[in-house]
Amino acid sequence: MGDYQVGVTGSYGHTLDGRVYDHYVNNGKDHPASILETLAQRLHDHAITDALEELIDGRNVVAIMGGHSLKRSDPNYIKVAQISGELTRRGYLMTSGGGPGAMEATHLGAWFAYRSQVELEDAVEILAASLPIVSGKKDYSRSRNMG
Structure with missing residues (x-):
């Protein structure tokens, strides 16, 4: 479940990346109506920032x-x-x-x-x-x- 297949229309939408993007779009993008969604986005962004800082440290x-x-x-x-x-x-x-x-x-x-x-x-x-x-x-x- 969820593998992208080159040339198969719609297969990207079944990948984790595609599902996450759909969730983001369907929940208001940068302006979600729910405070819980806003907090989840901020937590996600913080985790990505933290991981990136570790990855690029000293590079x-x-x-x-x-x-x-x-x-x-x-x-x-x-x-x-x-x-x-x-x-x-x-x-x-x-x-x-x-x-x-x-x-x-x-x-x-x-x-x-x-x-x-x-x-x-x-x-x-x-x-x-x-x-x-x-x-x-x-x-x-x-x-x-x-x-």
Whole structure:
């Protein structure tokens, strides 16, 4: 139960991430009506912050933000991935805002940092041929970020 299946429409909605996101949306997003929901969100945020502080303690962190409109087929997409791969090899922890475009390329580059250029190019080609990520729309059939 809950596994994302590439190309299977709606399968993302059955994952833990998808169910958590649906709960967040269905309970008022940033403005829930219930004080209990507000407290649960704050507790969640505190736990994430605490875990992130432990993860990055003593590490050199580089963040790439924005660039939502950068298409996977754009030559700059692979350039961002290559830069991210090089920084990863130099010991930097790559982070982003988690969105599509340049932020997705950031995580792809970090993931492929110790693989060949051909493997990275093949991955970008596969992603470029897949459905685009549409910001702000609930479309669970789309490709998900690799981070």
